[in-house]
Amino acid sequence: MFGKVFVVLLIGLFTVTHIVMAEDNTADSSVDLGQIVVTPLGFEEDEVNYPGYVSVMTRADIERSNADYVYDLLRKEPGIFVRDLTGSGKEVSVDMRGFGETASSNVLILMDGRCVNEIDMSNTDWAQIPIEYVERVEVLRGGGSVLYGDNAVAGVINIITRKGKGKSTIKLGYEGGDYRYNNYNVAAQGEHDFAKYSVFFKHNKTDGYRVNGDYDGYDFDGNITMTPTDYFSVNIATGYHKDWYGLPGGLTAAEISQVGRRGSTNPRDRSKTENTYVKITPKTEFNLAGADNSLDIDFWMSKRRVDTDWVSMGSQYWSQIDTIAGTVRYINQLDLESIDNRFIAGMDLLQAENKINSTTPYQSKVTKKTLGIYVSDVLTVHEGFIITGGIRQEWSKYNFHNVLTGRNQSKSPSQDAYDLGIEYKYREAGGVYARCSRSFRFPKTDEFYSVFAGTIDTDLKQQVADTVELGIKDYGCKYLQGNVNFFFMEVDNEIYYDPVTFSNDNYDEIHREGLEIAVRSDIHEMLDLFFGYTWTNAYFTKGSYASNKVPMVPENKISFHIAFIPFEWLEFNFESDYVGKQRAISDQAAGAPLLKGYFVSNGKVTAKYKGWKVFFGVNNIFDETYSEYASWASWQSANDYFPAPERNYIFGASVVF
Numbered sequence: 082m083f084g085k086v087f088v089v090l091l092i093g094l095f096t097v098t099h100i101v102m103a104e105d106n107t108a109d110s111s112v113d114l115g116q117i118v119v120t121p122l123g124f125e126e127d128e129v130n131y132p133g134y135v136s137v138m139t140r141a142d143i144e145r146s147n148a149d150y151v152y153d154l155l156r157k158e159p160g161i162f163v164r165d166l167t168g169s170g171k172e173v174s175v176d177m178r179g180f181g182e183t184a185s186s187n188v189l190i191l192m193d194g195r196c197v198n199e200i201d202m203s204n205t206d207w208a209q210i211p212i213e214y215v216e217r218v219e220v221l222r223g224g225g226s227v228l229y230g231d232n233a234v235a236g237v238i239n240i241i242t243r244k245g246k247g248k249s250t251i252k253l254g255y256e257g258g259d260y261r262y263n264n265y266n267v268a269a270q271g272e273h274d275f276a277k278y279s280v281f282f283k284h285n286k287t288d289g290y291r292v293n294g295d296y297d298g299y300d301f302d303g304n305i306t307m308t309p310t311d312y313f314s315v316n317i318a319t320g321y322h323k324d325w326y327g328l329p330g331g332l333t334a335a336e337i338s339q340v341g342r343r344g345s346t347n348p349r350d351r352s353k354t355e356n357t358y359v360k361i362t363p364k365t366e367f368n369l370a371g372a373d374n375s376l377d378i379d380f381w382m383s384k385r386r387v388d389t390d391w392v393s394m395g396s397q398y399w400s401q402i403d404t405i406a407g408t409v410r411y412i413n414q415l416d417l418e419s420i421d422n423r424f425i426a427g428m429d430l431l432q433a434e435n436k437i438n439s440t441t442p443y444q445s446k447v448t449k450k451t452l453g454i455y456v457s458d459v460l461t462v463h464e465g466f467i468i469t470g471g472i473r474q475e476w477s478k479y480n481f482h483n484v485l486t487g488r489n490q491s492k493s494p495s496q497d498a499y500d501l502g503i504e505y506k507y508r509e510a511g512g513v514y515a516r517c518s519r520s521f522r523f524p525k526t527d528e529f530y531s532v533f534a535g536t537i538d539t540d541l542k543q544q545v546a547d548t549v550e551l552g553i554k555d556y557g558c559k560y561l562q563g564n565v566n567f568f569f570m571e572v573d574n575e576i577y578y579d580p581v582t583f584s585n586d587n588y589d590e591i592h593r594e595g596l597e598i599a600v601r602s603d604i605h606e607m608l609d610l611f612f613g614y615t616w617t618n619a620y621f622t623k624g625s626y627a628s629n630k631v632p633m634v635p636e637n638k639i640s641f642h643i644a645f646i647p648f649e650w651l652e653f654n655f656e657s658d659y660v661g662k663q664r665a666i667s668d669q670a671a672g673a674p675l676l677k678g679y680f681v682s683n684g685k686v687t688a689k690y691k692g693w694k695v696f697f698g699v700n701n702i703f704d705e706t707y708s709e710y711a712s713w714a715s716w717q718s719a720n721d722y723f724p725a726p727e728r729n730y731i732f733g734a735s736v737v738f
Contacts, residue, residue, distance in 0.1 A: 277306045683699065
């Protein structure tokens with residue numbers, strides 16, 4: 082049934098774009114080929130020339146939205162589900178293609194190519210990525226393990242930061258709003274001779290929507306790019322983040338009736354985080370035997386420390402992760418009369434150490450070492466036929482040391498990955514494609530640990546996903562630009578938390594299929610429209626949960642955004658998102674009440690004058706009462722809900738000198 086619908090949609094989009102813009106089928110340098118992207122292929126290429134679905138959010142999109150964090154930008158994206166537990170950026174899950182509870186372990190997050198995912202089970206710390214420092218965000222859907230290895234099962238999100246350009250400027254900014262929200266930031270950027278620089282500082286503080294939902298954080302980020310010659314450049318980037326925040330926890334329906342949606346039964350649970358990173362990226366370009374070549378080397382190190390005081394449970398937890406990593410990537414580009422070929426070979430190295438200490442009888446040190454080697458090739462024939470392919474082999478080794486018992490254990494998993502895509506460009510700005518890939522993720526360091534048994538389970542397997550995608554994309558029509566993408570995914574040995582045994586285990590098999598549609602329309606220079614639709618069907622195919630739906634995966638999601646720009650200095654933005662019903666986390670047995678669907682709308686008006694900019698925004702305009710996240714608490718026989726904010730207001734101003 083859905084396969085027929087998909088074919089009709091493909092034919093419909095193909096036909097409409099051809100009828101509307103038939104006169105533009107000839108090649109023209111002014112034709113819109115989508116954004117220039119780097120994430121899917123490892124080098125700069127027009128979005129239309131990749132046989133898969135990739136989308137881009139630019140700096141203009143960021144400034145137009147109500148987003149406080151990068152994950153807020155992702156809410157409208159087809160195939161992505163965002164679940165915010167506290168509203169502070171600290172406890173946020175960004176899910177692609179319906180992985181539910183383990184979403185953060187199956188989506189690879191990069192910041193200028195540096196892996197932000199940690200080796201433990203912690204969610205991506207979006208608070209350490211200031212949205213004011215972000216230039217663009219690229220989202221690659223589908224397996225990305227050939228180029229990026231571990232964690233890139235459902236997709237890759239690459240956050241590209243701002244680089245200096247033009248004359249030196251200083252920007253001062255302030256934002257305020259409900260819940261005593263205050264955000265002070267300052268940025269400096271520019272270029273001089275062969276050097277470009279960008280520096281950013283931010284202090285962000287709020288009481289939060291809920292009791293004990295406060296947040297107080299500081300950020301410093303900076304980078305400099307030096308290009309002393311035409312064939313050599315080096316980028317040096319660094320950042321520091323520190324914060325303190327509350328952990329309000331979940332509320333059952335009975336507790337909400339007692340303390341209210343903004344209340345908390347854990348008013349003293351607290352945590353703090355400290356992150357530091359340094360990244361050095363030299364790049365060399367040269368011509369050899371008539372081919373353009375480049376050699377990129379990335380070296381980075383980071384340190385992350387988390388201290389948590391679980392007063393409600395009478396325990397404390399301390400974790401520190403020290404990471405050193407490097408990548409080497411060689412690209413060879415050979416352009417012939419009718420064939421263009423780009424060959425990539427690379428190697429990734431990582432060594433990370435996770436020290437864990439707690440007041441429970443568990444203290445350990447876990448190290449993880451990883452080596453990945455891959456090759457990839459992109460072949461373009463007559464500018465209308467594109468073939469991509471690649472393979473990867475990755476080896477990993479874990480060493481576990483129990484501080485209390487002195488016992489040492491180890492595990493050495495390995496895994497291969499592949500990617501094969503083909504695209505036919507029926508015109509310069511449009512194409513149909515098919516892609517198949519294998520991606521994987523190794524267990525997180527603390528997934529090996531069994532809370533119930535107090536032991537290390539080295540029998541836990543890595544998970545493997547095989548994905549097939551079919552789609553069409555077209556950017557050549559002024560009044561209709563879009564993507565339609567359909568995927569099938571089979572995941573073997575998917576890692577999950579078993580609420581019965583209180584340990585992590587492997588599912589037998591899970592099937593996922595879905596439809597992702599994005600349509601953009603510039604019907605007038607003053608009006609931009611966006612519509613997105615996601616249909617996701619994720620269910621167990623084997624084992625005791627066979628035929629049940631995967632928890633925390635809504636079947637339907639709809640997004641609609643409109644920007645109205647009546648004057649160059651005035652802009653109105655309205656965005657609305659619907660997320661359908663879903664099961665709570667840990668409700669594999671399908672016995673708990675469903676979370677209701679919710680419909681949330683935001684609005685923003687921005688005025689600009691010379692170097693000044695002021696804005697006023699409203700979040701949750703229609704005061705929807707909802708929760709993005711809930712978990713089934715078997716000991717209470719009830720869902721624990723994490724209430725989302727009601728209607729609230731934000732405002733701000735900035736000036737550039």
